[in-house]
Amino acid sequence: MTFFGRTEPGxxxxxxxxxxxxxxxFWWLHCGGYGLAALVGLGLPLAAGFVMESLDNSRRGxxxxxxxxxxxxxRSLTGLFxxxxxxxxxxxxxxxxxxxxxxxxxxxxxxGITDETIIQRATASVVFGTGMVVVLLFLSSVAPAGRLRFAxxxxxxxALRSATLNWTLERANRRTxxxxxxxxxxxxxxxxxxxxxxxxxxxxxxxxxxxxxxLGLWLILxxxxxxxxxxxxxxxxxxxxxxxxxx
Numbered sequence: 218m219t220f221f222g223r224t225e226p227g228x229x230x231x232x233x234x235x236x237x238x239x240x241x242x243f244w245w246l247h248c249g250g251y252g253l254a255a256l257v258g259l260g261l262p263l264a265a266g267f268v269m270e271s272l273d274n275s276r277r278g279x280x281x282x283x284x285x286x287x288x289x290x291x292r293s294l295t296g297l298f299x300x301x302x303x304x305x306x307x308x309x310x311x312x313x314x315x316x317x318x319x320x321x322x323x324x325x326x327x328x329g330i331t332d333e334t335i336i337q338r339a340t341a342s343v344v345f346g347t348g349m350v351v352v353l354l355f356l357s358s359v360a361p362a363g364r365l366r367f368a369x370x371x372x373x374x375x376a377l378r379s380a381t382l383n384w385t386l387e388r389a390n391r392r393t394x395x396x397x398x399x400x401x402x403x404x405x406x407x408x409x410x411x412x413x414x415x416x417x418x419x420x421x422x423x424x425x426x427x428x429x430x431x432l433g434l435w436l437i438l439x440x441x442x443x444x445x446x447x448x449x450x451x452x453x454x455x456x457x458x459x460x461x462x463x464x
Contacts, residue, residue, distance in 0.1 A: 229393070229458060231400050234450035237275070238443070241283040248446070252439025256431075263289060264438075266296030268445045273368045275453040283446070298373045302363040305377050306354055314347025357385045358394040361452045390459050397455040404447040408440035 238244050251267050254260025267284060270292065274282035321339050330336065354360070362385045367376035375381075385394045415433035418426070 229396060229400070229451060229454045231403055231447070231451070233454070234404075234447045237282065237450045238446045240281045244283060244443075244446070247283055248439045248443045249435075251442050252435055252437075255438045255442065256435050262293040262296035262300060264296065264442055265299045266292035266294070268442065268449060269295050269299045269364065269368070271446055272364060272449040272453060275450060276365075276368055276456070282450075298367060298376075299364055301373065302367060302376050303360050306360040306363060306382075307351065310350050310354060311347065314343060314350070317347070318343045354382075356395060356398055357382065357391065358398045358452070358455075359385050361397070361448065362394065365452060365456050389462055393455045393458050393462075397451045401444075401448040401451050404444040405441070408437055408444055411437045411440055 241247070247267070251260070251264040255264040270284040270287070271282045274284060318340065321343055325336060325339065359382050363376040363381045366381055366384070367373060370376070385391060411433065415430060415437060418433065419430055423429075
């Protein structure tokens with residue numbers, strides 16, 4: 218129910234998430250503009266900050282959560298913190314697994330192990346273990362949960378603590394977070410389709426290919442930003458459900 222431009226978060230539904238994003242008639246312009254900023258590279262924090270502000274607006278109950286143009290510096294700083302959360306809970310485990318793989322190789326080299334079977338098994342074990350950790354972290358929604366805690370508490374250190382992972386893995390919460398994660402995957406289909414099409418075009422030589430591929434990359438980044446805006450709505454609804462169950 219809308220009241221003075223505010224509304225309660227809706228059900229954990231992809232349809233409702235899409236409708237909330239589309240409530241802003243210029244949603245496509247936001248996605249395209251921040252996609253262009255992300256294409257530059259230095260604009261990535263700005264785009265991430267835009268998505269983060271959308272999350273905060275949704276938690277506050279704004280009927281149209283997409284934020285208008287604001288302070289670029291503040292928005293970029295907010296985006297850097299949001300990217301730090303993603304790095305800590307997704308990229309860092311991959312880096313640790315890579316370092317462990319190199320360390321395993323060095324140990325076997327110093328130990329004089331030349332048996333290919335042992336080397337392959339050791340390598341496969343490290344790769345499989347790292348992959349399982351990343352998949353579990355992804356399915357547990359720890360990174361989006363970290364963004365929710367950052368929006369709620371206002372302190373990046375609270376989002377990066379192990380309490381965030383514990384929150385997502387609590388018996389009463391993990392099913393809701395898993396549902397949000399599984400439903401969020403659909404939002405990335407446009408970006409996946411555009412990526413496939415762009416890769417196909419990259420294998421074909423034709424006049425103006427660089428321009429077309431640049432356009433494809435811009436559309437991919439814009440589609441990813443759109444997906445993140447939709448995902449934000451799903452996790453705001455998930456948080457609301459968790460809070461209702463806790464009462």
